[in-house]
Amino acid sequence: MRRGLVAIGLVLTAAGCGSPAEVTPPTLEPEWLQFRAVTATAPVAPVDEPVELTGDPATDVEGVWRRVGEEAAALARGLDAPVHDAADTEVxxxxxxxxxEEVALLPAEVRLYTPSIHCEQLVPGGDFLDPATDSVLCDTGATAEAATKLWLAPAALDGGDVAEAEAVSGPSDPGSGVVRIRFSEAGTDAWAELTGAQMGERVAIVLGTEVLSAPTVQQAITEGTTDITGGFTPAEAEELVRALTVTE
Incomplete structure (x- = not known):
């Protein structure tokens, strides 16, 4: 089960969900579910044995620069594209x-383009991303080998923009679960604006600190509905629906 859904399960258990006579509000803060524009991508490099660093972890970005060393810091500060040169990768x-925690102190472009920063280092502390700031996370795809780093713009919508949600079967795999959501009026407008601006580019749907999916937008979506496909089982899809909406 996905890390985000494990956390949701704990929230639902604590809230006492599952009793058919109970009416409960959504159990997740709106920020748990975020919809963000993907502004840039970079490949994830193979994991090598990292260089050992001395001293205590840094608590500010200047401390991070000092920890990695002057040469590495200078090179990283100038990155504006993925690194392909073997010598630079070694530096x-x-x-x-x-x-x-140290990686979270770095500018987004450094987190994205530094090949030795891997997916596990990009997962921040806390239950969900700060919706007001840029973030970098991995879209792991079907396998770890297919992982891609995504630079995510601040959230354009969140769970508070969801009016209704239901769990349905996957269109190509009846044994999988899909969460179909309908946005509120304000959410419909924001979703149309986001998808219109991202035509030909990707939009990421993030649950907690995990990218559920990051499809390429083919056209603006103006009808106010969308499907969340995240490799869910039917039970996991139902779990997310209960966490996002009022249940009886």
Whole structure:
């Protein structure tokens, strides 16, 4: 089960969901579910043995630069595209030894383009992303080998823009679960604006700190509905629906 859905299950258990006579409000904060524009992508490099760093973890970005060393810091500060040069990749190796908390202090472009920063280092502390800031997460796809780093713009919509949700069977796999949502009036407008601006580009649907899906937008979606496909089982899809909406 996905990490985000494990957390949802804990919330639902604590809230006492499952009694047919109970009416409960949504059990997740709206920020748990976010819809974000993908502004850039970069491949995830194979995981090598990281360089060992000395001293205590840094608590500010200047401390991070000092920990990785002057040469690595100078190169990382100038990155504006994925790194393909083997010598540069070797110089940047110290970033692979940073903690997730240290990586979170770095500018988004450094997190995205530094090849030695891997998916596990990009997962921030807390239950969900700060909706007002840019983030970098991995879209793991079907396998870890297919993972891609995504630079995510601040959230354009969140769970508070969802008016209704239902669990349905996957169109190509009846044994899978899909969450079909209908946005509120304001959410419909925001979704149309986001998908219209991202035509030919990707939009990420994020649950907690995990990218559920990041499809390429073919056209603006103006009718105010969308399907969330995240490799759910039917039970997981039902779980997410209960967490997002009022249940009886």
């Amino acid at each position: 940047l190796a110290p970033f692979g030894a940073l903690t997730a």
